[in-house]
Amino acid sequence: MRYLIIYIVLTATLLASCESDSYDKGEGTYSHLQADFVEAHANREKKIDYVITDNGDSLTLTTPCAAAWAKTADSTYRAALYYNKVEGSKAKAVIIEQMLTMSLTPADSIKEMKTDPIGVEAVWTDSRKRYVNLTLTLKVGTVSNDSEKHKVTLVPDSLHINRHDSSRTIHLTLYHDKGDIPEYYTEKYYFSLPSAHLSALGADSVAIHANTTASGMRTLTVSLRQ
Numbered sequence: 001m002r003y004l005i006i007y008i009v010l011t012a013t014l015l016a017s018c019e020s021d022s023y024d025k026g027e028g029t030y031s032h033l034q035a036d037f038v039e040a041h042a043n044r045e046k047k048i049d050y051v052i053t054d055n056g057d058s059l060t061l062t063t064p065c066a067a068a069w070a071k072t073a074d075s076t077y078r079a080a081l082y083y084n085k086v087e088g089s090k091a092k093a094v095i096i097e098q099m100l101t102m103s104l105t106p107a108d109s110i111k112e113m114k115t116d117p118i119g120v121e122a123v124w125t126d127s128r129k130r131y132v133n134l135t136l137t138l139k140v141g142t143v144s145n146d147s148e149k150h151k152v153t154l155v156p157d158s159l160h161i162n163r164h165d166s167s168r169t170i171h172l173t174l175y176h177d178k179g180d181i182p183e184y185y186t187e188k189y190y191f192s193l194p195s196a197h198l199s200a201l202g203a204d205s206v207a208i209h210a211n212t213t214a215s216g217m218r219t220l221t222v223s224l225r226q
Contacts, residue, residue: 018065018093032084033094037126037133037192040079040096042070048096051081054126059083059091069098078131078192102134102193105153105175113155114177115211119186123208123220125195132193132206132222139213141182151177154193154208159201169221170203174210195224 038051038059047064061083070077078099083091107113119137126133138150157171198206207221 018061018063018095033082034085035080035082037099037131037190038079038081039130040067040070040077040081042067042073042075042077044073046070046073048077048079048093051079051091053081054128054131056128057089059085059089062086062090062092065093065096067096067098080190100189100191102152102154102191104172104193104197105155107155107157110155110175113173114151114175115173115217116176116178117211117213118152118174118176119214120174120208120210120212120218120220121188123222125222125224129195129224129226132195132198132208132224134191134193134208136189136191137186138189139178139181139183139185140187141184149179150181151175151179152191156201157209159203167205168203169205169207170198170201171207171209174208176211198224 036051036053036055038053040048040051043049043064045064047066048061048070049064050058050060052058059081067077067079078101080097080099081091081093082095082097083093086092121135121137123132123134125131136152140150153175154172155175157173160169160171161167162169204225205221205223207219209217209219212218
């Protein structure tokens with residue numbers, strides 16, 4: 001298993017804006033705006049030229065979109081795409097934002113397990129079961145020290161086998177260390193965990209345990225079966 005903790009910096013998320021038109025209530029850039037989580041392909045020039053949505057639709061961008069986070073040519077990135085659908089399978093990108101991708105952190109790699117309260121709005125899978133997606137909310141505030149960041153990752157606890165149907169559920173705990181960051185306002189973040197990390201452990205469902213601000217310890221379960 002790879003060791004990865006997501007460090008959430010309290011600055012604006014890097015976005016690639018492919019349009020700069022102001023809002024128009026008629027037929028402007030945002031009048032028919034759609035949004036999808038996607039796998040975004042970077043071409044030889046490191047520009048996003050097409051995407052595959054979580055519903056399995058392939059969309060070619062009318063104009064390849066430059067993104068500061070697309071640093072490797074001929075590669076694929078997890079992203080959120082805001083766009084206007086045009087003829088056929090083409091899309092006019094408005095904004096494309098890189099999503100935070102999680103991995104699993106072995107328990108023995110963590111000196112002290114921390115479960116500071118964190119808001120969990122939703123946990124779900126895409127239609128192709130390639131990702132487990134999480135919508136999390138964090139209490140944040142301005143800090144002067146650049147080293148102050150939220151630390152978020154998923155820690156495997158156990159694999160439970162159901163005696164009735166032999167299904168296998170991997171139990172994960174959401175690690176959250178908020179450090180000394182003040183809690184002035186709430187920010188929403190989207191995370192994706194590649195399902196392949198869980199399938200490699202023999203799991204066909206996942207149960208995520210998180211210490212939420214409203215309900216105490218909460219468990220959210222999703223199936224990985226097609």
